[in-house]
Amino acid sequence: MAKCSICGRKAVDKIEYARKYLCSKHYTEFIEEKVRRSIKRYGLIKKGSKILLAVSGGKDSIALLTILSKLSKEIHFKPYVLHIDLGIGKYSAISRKIVEKVVQEVDLPLIVVELKDFLGMGVPELAKKSGRPSCSVCGIIKRYIMNAVAIELKADAIATGHNLDDIMTFILKEFLQQNLVGIAKLVPRTDNIDNAAAAKIRPLYEVFERETLIYILINKVEFVKEECPEARSNTLNNVIKNHIYILEEKFPGIKLSFIRSFIRNIDKYPKLHERIFMKCSICGLISSGIKCSYCRLTEKTHGKPLGMYTREYIRKLLEKRGLL
């Protein structure tokens, strides 16, 4: 039986890059300290700020919620939880139930935005109507709603549960496609742009995906174990991620050293502000063209762009909850 390198109790895992075994207590402390350091190192959260946590119910966002709800008492910031009910049958129903339960346990304000409530349909139907892949539709909708809620709520930032493996996968994918501007966005924090795009933070930037899973398993926090029925396997992302796992196994520590070197070299990539940002002519939120991708999508599925209508719906929802 492997023992904790700190206290000698039964270990739950060996952190290869740190060359130590840790028990559940010291593993929990290790992960929380990693997040605390990332918040400090990258200036992610300021005292008194309002942070919107995007929580799907999967292991990463549930780990984010658990850790930030603890750290909020230490750093003195105000967390709000956003869950988007995507209307993907049983999967969405389970996800929502789990998020509601975990949020109740940590006693934070929860905002649930239900697609069927204002669009009349969920992601599978929207994908069918628009002729686009479900994951693409889901991405457009989630990004739009997260941003719209943060803007209406006047949140200082949206926190997402992207872990180091996700970020490294995105960086390598963008590099393979030579989208260098896309790479420049993969930093721990992006700033608010003229109240059209809320600031985004990634507190799990240096936490491995394996670590978020072990963290919530040992702390016995409920999470969505099922895979999204709409998700495809064998995507470029999945193949890259698999190779990242193999790399880390052969060369422990390579992921951390990569991400820190990436941050040191970030100025070598074209910066965000060098791009021309536009506001959507319909809804006023961030857009790469005259109309944002959400307004273009809803124009296809509903015959008219629904950005303004969605923002109004969110505003009323927040007012009703007494959050404005």
Add this chain to the structure above:
Amino acid sequence: MAIKIIIIPDNRVIEYQLKESKVKVLKVIEFLAKAEGSSLNAYVVMRKGEVITRDDELFDGEEIEVYRVASGG
């Protein structure tokens, strides 16, 4: 002699045949990683609700849950 393995998230159940009365978790993960073309780091093992390391031993008749770390959400 065998160990029952429940793979999560797909809830697939497989049996790992033992050559001796016990085996290290590492051997079971190596078997899965080889079958799935994946890394040892891609799995986390639980026994009776507790996370166990690759050095822990498994015995005939035991049941474990193996979590695939990277799953689509």
